[in-house]
Amino acid sequence: MVLKVFFPQCCNTADSGLLVGRWLPGHDSAVVLAVVHYPFIPGQVKKYLSQIRSQTDVELTVLGSWSMPTEGQEGMDSFLRDLSTIFPHTCWLQISREIGKRGFICNVVSNEGTLFTGKPKANSGSCNGKEDAGDSDGAERIIFIHYDQRKVMLSQLHPVHDVVQESKADASELRTMFQTVAGSQPLFLLDRYDDGPLKTTHWQSDGREASIIVELLKQASVPVCMLITWMLSVWHWLCSIRILNSRPAQFISSKLSTCVQLGYRTDHLQTVASTKKATEHMEFMRKANIFVSVLVDMALGLLLISWLYRENRIGTLANTLVPVADHVAKELQELLQWLMGAPAGLKMNKALDEVLGRFFLYHIHLWISYIHLMSPFIEMILWYVGLSACLGLTFALSVLSDIVALLTFHIYCFYVYGARLYCLKIYGLASLWRLFRGKKWNVLRQRVDSCSYDLDQLFIGTLLFTILLFLLPTTALYYLVFTLLRLVVVLFQGLIHLSVDLVNSFPLFAMALRFCRPYRLAEGVKFRVLTQEPGTPLHLLMEINPIKCSTVVQCYRTPTYSCYPKDSWGALCKKLFVGELIYPWRHKGTKAD
Template structure:
């Protein structure tokens, strides 16, 4: 039987200790999340794992032992590592070891029959798979509808078998909150082994986001209540509001801002991505609008354009064409997932379409060592999945109808119809 052990690359230099993670029986694989360093008290390790299970709802347990032979191993350490299987009973029990002064790794499994009597080691073969814990933690796995082409020496894997691995790492964030510099009784090694990654500016932004969003939500609710007043539903105000595209844009943006500044937490990563895309769309729309207004008001360009276009009979076709282009540009900004595209460009591993495995080492009598690399989602799939709904303010006329109206004079004199024309 072939067993797979997913081992984080950040723990390759960890001191000897216990392998903490989750066993996925349907995949016959073990996902290692952290290494518990010596010395430790077993009851304290069990209490830590119980707290993590309660917080993350993930069956985190001790999978086996980890031995890093920086020096010649002592006989007492070897016997102690073997005896831990009686305290933290798990089936199968992994014994992973990194040889001293070389890149060789050894891994064997033992299936314990009872608390004190081990069974004979079976014929289980172990496949050791290294993964970047930080990237897997921050990634969101998508169905691999269009994976990139296979490369030489690489194999692709289905997302169904890897969903448990990504889900385990993502939901075990409570385990990564403590690191080896904490004063707690249990010292761990994981992706934050060099210290908790945090920033004062980020923490201040998190603290300030709540009150700011609450204030803006109240302000937007007042604006919505004012816009729903009966006065604006009377004629001719209702007629004007229905004909002006600016009012439709304001209504659409008001709905987006209400969703963005809502104090409710996003239910899933897809909703969080949608909020981020809406925020990026609003910011870009406002920035482009301010730039256009500043350019038009500089040197009285609005007056110059009016003086140039009004005497020309063709006021109108150019104006309508520019208006249509502005509509299309605004519609594109409203629907384009700018944040997702920027995330795909700067952090491609955040949007994962699948993984590929690259062979690191394969020796006879040694476990097969593979490196798991994340395949990013193609740009076309990013646009298809995270595309935002538009406001529906499309141009009312096509280019063909505009040219026909220009030919018959209806575009220059819109109050005249073809039936009222005289020779």
């Protein structure tokens, strides 16, 4: 048997006293949590431990004695050794430290007597009373694992994916050890400045960590959360109006990025303003990430407002917008006139080419008239739209996406017209091609079945197939051109949506912990030899391995529409080939909570 003793580094120089901790169930390991200093009364120690057990789920007990050589306490070792008859125990640890040595001397005593010692050539045995006659060196059978109690207390141990680092048994033992330290928080509230019958040494014995700013924020958070909750209730009451729940209003709101972002922000504020205490680690991290993301978003929005409303940049942007729209419309007119001729020397169907060209030119004419009609009000609209940035940068970007969608609405209409016409011809040709092969599509069974056609049906099918086949190049050319234009707009809007999603979902608080306090998010531990002196057990130092940055993002990111599966590149190319409408930035299914 190898006995592992997890010993806190803060207790290496503690005064002599009793070791308080826990034996890990199912493992030959003990976790030392604190040292109770002499002088003390055993009855007071038992009462104090019973109070701690009632506040936690950890079965704390007296593990043994700790002896630190000091002047005037020469007989302390024998006194502490006799205390093993007072406190109930299965194994009693007698740990002492000699002057001039970094290593400890450890004797393990049970009710039946000494089992084995940290000194060489001692009797060997185990905590269950069984002896191992083959081992003659007891020092090699005791391992001290020194750990930083503060880091272990504040860290969250995540599952280790690399099986090479540690086995499942070691992972279970380490997880139990981490949970023991984290669950013993009431034990760490007693420091040396408190008036009481007991004096202890642990990671907060020199004074508990406190911050006046943190305490003030905690006191102010309650009324602020109540105010936010009341404002959200008013907002939900306004949204419950019947006219806003009608089908046209819901359809329009689902297409506007600003409304989608408003829904996400409402859910985020509800999560942050919830009065329910976050007891679980993931729940706390989600609240903290959302809170930090909202603060950073609003700070960036205020910076954008200060830039926009300085030096009359709103007026400059409004004066530039109309000429840019006219230039885009002029370029589209020239493109359509080029398509109505002989583009790239291609032979087009002149009648269909003229009909499609004039149809699209008429839409451009209507759009130019609409832009010039709205030009006197553009500056005022942009002035009020810029105020939306006070709600956050994501709102400003969402409004920008909606403005781009409105300014390029004519391109979207061209794409829809061309795609629908092209899709109709593609599906018509596919259906007529099955007619030639004596097949038909069974709508009920969703499969292709055999079918016999008469002569008239074959004649009409051949005629329609020929017409659609010869008109397909002209339709495909218009579809190709307007699809490319639509993809440029979609790409720009996709970049905007990715930026909004990055601010909404990126775990800023978790990443700050990863860089500032990497031990808070632990993936595992590593050990290095601290000291190995003759006549003393092996001493190891346990260091915490922080999780990778990619794992932090994957584990703690806030769910948004980018977290849902989208169409693959193959499915997207298939939709483009058959003429189906594409919205690659939209998520599938219901919006995430």
